Ligand code: FES
């Protein structure tokens with residue numbers, strides 16, 4: 001009989017195997033929250049332009065922990081834990097807004113836009129009775145503050161106060177791709193989409209590091225030549241393996257030797273409205289698709305002219321929330337904004353491409369959860385994590401697990 005109780009040892013083959021207990025085990029999930037999301041990592045928070053005015057705030061999450069990003073009177077951005085210092089109430093209940101201060105509903109402690117405690121009702125007692133001790137110091141009971149950095153309009157935060165600068169965290173190659181999209185132009189948010197996908201958060205991160213599936217699973221990508229294994233492409237990782245980019249160039253809608261193995265390829269499919277795909281060149285290089293995974297919680301997407309961040313918010317071992325933020329540049333003309341929005345139909349919870357991923361990730365969770373002692377195989381393109389000039393590889397997933405295992409002690 002085959003046992004179903006994992007022994008929590010990573011398979012000897014290393015990162016070319018993935019033990020399925022990592023996708024559903026509560027203790028592993030708890031360790032991820034502590035060591036990955038609350039550890040030495042820069043977590044995506046949002047855009048400066050989402051909170052343009054003093055008092056503007058955005059509530060979001062770092063791992064499972066709710067945080068608030070707020071702009072103070074001087075225009076500086078602060079990120080702090082959405083957890084009252086008194087008794088732990090998650091005081092901010094709105095995803096966006098404008099506030100002079102934050103007041104906890106329970107006992108109405110007041111925090112300023114920097115997260116400092118500035119008011120405690122009945123602090124001096126009432127009619128000479130009660131109150132806080134004489135030596136109670138407001139300054140030492142503010143909200144937990146994260147270290148924040150803004151990079152060309154994007155906000156990142158970390159619980160590690162000694163964290164290296166964001167640029168060093170990315171490394172040269174990843175920083176190059178990050179600043180390719182976030183090049184200093186103003187960011188205009190076009191809209192949001194949110195979805196709950198019933199699978200472990202890592203499966204999403206892996207999915208965007210997996211060019212192998214892209215040219216097989218996605219009828220739309222393959223048929224219309226948007227992302228295909230027979231096109232010029234690159235897979236690149238940072239030195240630690242935790243971040244990666246998949247880079248591709250659009251090809252023609254035609255059958256090749258390569259499409260013979262792509263069952264999703266439909267040479268005769270035509271779009272009713274070809275404007276759905278009307279890419280125009282806008283970046284200095286010739287890449288038409290660049291998908292970047294920045295550890296631990298964001299994907300930066302450029303697919304033709306659709307631009308978006310996809311933020312990963314874990315919601316327990318078996319589910320996560322994916323928040324899509326579609327954006328344009330403030331310098332775009334209206335035609336370009338329309339184009340970005342039109343092409344965005346490929347992406348999102350019901351996107352012509354992304355809907356496939358949401359479904360297959362659910363199927364994956366069904367399989368791995370029921371079989372925690374089994375292992376996945378990651379041998380496409382070899383067993384290492386070297387950069388490649390093709391996409392017939394799972395190197396970026398192996399790189400992710402090299403780093404993951406190191407931080408998780410697995
Ligand atoms: S729990 Fe927030 S003021 Fe008491």
Ligand SMILES: [Fe+2]
Nearest residue numbers: 207214218357
């Ligand atoms: Fe996909």
